[in-house]
Amino acid sequence: MDAAGGKLKSVRLTAPVRPEDLDALELGAVVYLDGVIYTGREGFYQRIIGDGQAPPVDLASLSNVNFHCSPAASRNDDGTFTVGAVTATASFRFSKWIEAWFALSGCKMIIGKGGMSEADYKSYFVPNGAVYLTTVGYGTGALLGRGIKRVRDVHWLDELGIAQAMWVFEVENFGPLLVDCDRAGNSLFEVHNRAMKAKIEAAYEGLGKPALARFGETDDRGEELI
Amino acid sequence: MIGKDAVEETAYELTARASIEIPDDYLAGVEKMAETEEGDLGRFVLSSMLENWEAAKEDRRAMCGDTGLPRYYVKIGNEAAVEGGFIALEAAIRRATARATHEIPLRPNRVHPLWRTDHNNNVGINAPEIEYSFEPDAEWIDITTVHKGGLFGTDYRMLFPGDGIDGIKRFFLDVLVSFGKRGLACQPAIVGVGLGGSKDISMTLGKQAACLRPVGDRNPDPAIAELEEELKALGNSIGMGPMGFVGSSMVVDCHIEVGYTHTGGMPISVHCFCLSSRRATARMFMDGRVEHRTDPKWFTPYMRREGVEWTPPAASLKASG
Known part of the structure; x- marks a missing residue:
């Protein structure tokens, strides 16, 4: 399942991304980006999708690459920004917004941490022609920070704070990123989860049953947990 | 007397060092794992991390974009004194945290749990946490800062004496498997296990075991030291590696701390200190x-x-002949 010969394939793409670039992406390939990307996380999605507010800028004309991220950054007295390290936040938490998000944003590439479920990929990514790239580590914050050449804009900074605002970044050689979801909606993480199942079972073999179970190990609230 | 301005400068410097410089013991541990990691993707992840830590030092920028929750551990020598007392020390630490957040910069992660208010400085109600301990016959204070990531890789459970070592292993595996998938524990990690105490203390001990002991350190009780080695090997045997890819690197080291507990129970906590194991310590002397x-x-x-x-250990050795 690893790239042939132990060497991972590496590609460099420009954002906004083109459909033909995405068609060629293979699971586990390493990607570096140039161009424009913008961030989004719970505060941002809640405002737009949950509360129904209009996005602060025309998203489709900006870019089609959305990054689940908030940077280690600060606002300088002259109104400019210092961006230090940059890493992603876990993406599966935004699952409930993803369907509406694609409809509203026209995004074709989501970058984040840890991927989303293969079910989300098949249901929402594939029909929208989108792929998912995961950051590496986690996290390679200094390397990704180096890839940010300019902060073009920060929207909703006062309303949401530095950690939840929408940051628009101009990036160069921004990476490394790994393809978790290809155009067919396969998930690299879930391929690997399935491959290690037997070895995990073996590690538990022979260990006694716990004296007290707990909710979460069963969905049956009527069951007694002893 | 230890000056309060010196405390603020030191806390600021510690915050910078912790966020930028990976500790040597952890770096060496990960370098060693990179040599034996079985998965190609896992090896790529580890080599990217090694490159990242170099970049952070070169650029003097934080090693990870999630700069964790800055917090402090202060060990106070019984003969030491701080100008303005410990109220002044706490004020100095809070000021240093706010300034460092803006200047390094760190991500302002600290928000009100309900209103999500963010002062953009990592300071707020009960934040940063400052924990204290004491040391006999010492004229210094040690200030340690730890910036641990907050969301994944930690869990607590009340086990019972009858669960025994099997129960400890089962729960240890539960945490590694559940948070290791997709790499949410940011492994390979220093894994801390807190055993015993009251419920809250089992959490505290486990966190301190993960964050305040370097790779290679062993518990002084030989039987516990052996269990540390055993859990480390167990964690590295589940076929999982960095980012939850098929591989072999999960646990850089395992540290166990114990506390006397209720006779009917065996509370346990497991904590993964991530690939950005941010910790730094300074000893401040009276001169x-x-x-x-x-x-x-x-x-x-x-x-x-x-x-x-x-x-004292020397005296107890003498007494036992």
Whole structure:
């Protein structure tokens, strides 16, 4: 399942991304980006999708690459920004917004941490022609920070704070990123989860049953947990 | 007297060092794992991390974009004194945290749990946490900062004496498997296990075991030291590696701390200190000297004392002949 010969394939793409670039992406390939990307996380999605507010800028004309991220950054007295390290936040938490998000944003590439479920990929990514790239580590914050050449804009900074605002970044050689979801909606993480199942079972073999179970190990609230 | 301005400068410097410089012991541990990691993707992840830590030092920028929750551990020598007392020390630490957040910069992660208010400075109600311990016959204070990531890789459970070592292993595996998938534990990690105490103390001990002991350190109780080795090997045997890819690197080291507990229970917590194991320590002396290091030396013999009265190790050796 690893790239042939132990060497991972590496590609460099420009954002906004083109459909033909995405068609060629293979699971586990390493990607570096140039161009424009913008961030989004719970505060941002809640405002737009949950509360129904209009996005602060025309998203489709900006870019089609959305990054689940908030940077280690600060606002300088002259109104400019210092961006230090940059890493992603876990993406599966935004699952409930993803369907509406694609409809509203026209995004074709989501970058984040840890991927989303293969079910989300098949249901929402594939029909929208989108792929998912995961950051590496986690996290390679200094390397990704180096890839940010300019902060073009920060929207909703006062309303949401530095950690939840929408940051628009101009990036160069921004990476490394790994393809978790290809155009067919396969998930690299879930391929690997399935491959290690037997070895995990073996590690538990022979260990006694716990004296007290707990909710979460069963969905049956009527069951007694002893 | 240890000056309050010196405390603020030191806390600021510690915050910068912790966020930018990976500790040597952890770096060496990951370098060693990179040599034996079985998965191609896993090896790529580890080599990217090694490159990232170099970049952070070169650029003097934080190593990870999630700069964790800055917090402090202060060990106070019984003969040491701080200008303005410990109220002044706490004020200095809070000021240093706010300034460092803006200037390094760190991500302002601290928000109100309900209103999500963010002062953009990592300071707020009960934040940063400052924990204290004491040390006999010492004229210094040690200040350690740890910036641990907050969301994944930690869990607590009340086990019972009958669950035994099997129960400990099962729960240890539960945490690694559940948070290791997709790499949410940001492994390979220093994994801390807190055993015993009351429920809250089992959490505290596990966190301190993960964050305040360097790679290679062993518990002074030989049987517990052996269990540390055993859990480390167990964690590395589940076929999982960095980012939850098929591989072999999960646990850089395992540290166990124990506390006497309720006779009917065996509370346990497991904590993964991530690929950005941010910790830094400084010792401040009464004559103004400040010495920086990366080993917090938090668990001293005095911290782990067992009897009613404190008997220094040398004296107890003498007494036992």
